[in-house]
Amino acid sequence: MTTAGEHKSSAGKDIAVYGCLLALAAIQFFIAYQDISALQMLVRMLIVAIIEAGVALLFFMHLSENRGLKWFVMIFTVAVILGMQYGWTDSFRLSNGVPWAR
């Protein structure tokens, strides 16, 4: 059971996190209208998305309260992302190594 005071401060924190997530989402939309290359856009948007996901994980999904789980999720995520890079570079070979690429 939580007290009324704790409940009120928790609600305040939730609203602050929500505002933060909305602002980060707005940044993504702002980046979409910038006159930059697709690669630069992708990198910037992904950085914002990772920060956004981190905030949601830590505060909405209470990952900050569970240290063991936090490490497990972080290590797993990094392993999956690194694993997926194995075939990624092949897409550049496809776009540069076929006749219609030139």
Next chain:
Amino acid sequence: MAMWLFIIADSATFAGCLVAYGFIRNATPNWPRPFHGITNVALMTAILLTSSLTMMFAVRHAEAGDKAKAFRWTLITAVCGIMFAALHLREWFGMIGEGATLFHNPWGTPLFSSLFFSITGLHLLHVTGGVLALLAVGLRYRGGRYNADDLEITGLYWHFVDLVWMFVVPLVYLLNLAHS
């Protein structure tokens, strides 16, 4: 713990889909950029983020033992999910009306439509499942068969659905925005 394992497995599924999408997008020349406005997707994002906040309120009230308020916020979350799904379907029907289907794309390579409908469809399936879970768990929580922990676990899933959308929006929508 079971929900966390499910979330981790499901995040690998979505990550696989998005990496495959990135691979194909990068390897395909003249990738179409058919989206002209962001109003609909911005509204969908705002609704989904708001639903995460309302879910937090539901869990907080459940922890405080206020069943009526917890159930009310759970219902509001489910309504947000339904609104999101309705906007999503409206967008889908708009695109289908322009000739885009799973195997046909009027703006160029058919791969665009296949990937767009597959990825957003998989997410929409998760939202639909989430709404049904929220209603089922919410009703049983109100009836006394489930407790605050059950509501919190359902909330975890709902936040995960929101988290996936944070990656779907930039990759599938914003990077395919037409620049005039």
